[in-house]
Amino acid sequence: MSQESLEIPAAVQRALAAIDAQDNDAFVAAFAPDGYVDDWGRQFRGPDQIRSWSQNELIGKQATFTDTQVTQPGNPLTILTQVGGKGFNGPSHFTFAIDNDQLASMTITA
Template sequence: MTTPAGLPTAVQRALAAIDEQDNDAFVAAFAPDGFVDDWGRQFRGPDRIRSWSENELIGKRATFSDTRVSTPGNPLTIVTQVGGDGFNGPSHFTFEVRDDLIASMTITA
């Protein structure tokens, strides 16, 4: 995946972790109280984010392609084509960053 320019460092780290299939690095990109909101299902804190990723993202060998920023700023939204052994299709990922860590990542259509 080619990472779009101008992304916050925390988001760059999370996307690189997905690209490298590194769940530890993915979880480390989040604040201790950070969360993933996957179509309304929330997973808060490192243990729940790790479990979610093992079952829904990195554990499903997810790939992102054709990634672009659709809404710059904080929160920032990217649009990407998700591939892998789980969900496949276009998705929006909205990231809120706080203190160089991801406070939230919300996934929608």
């Protein structure tokens, strides 16, 4: 296991693996039941809204993450990644808050 993966909690690793696999069910399952995605100020709370958001904005757009690095370890944890795919393309920060080995939130910023 690489040093980088040791810095990334299991809940975040599951979400990133789901994005890599283009598996919307696994992505949604990484979140706590009351978890949410904050996409540049737009919030999507709970599994149904997260699933719909991902289908329209992330996995449904065949998003890819490359050159991912941890910029702020801990909880919350922030990564910087290069987003590709059929939607937004460019660098973005993703901040993950973890609660009981599930994602409480994922916030996307510049």
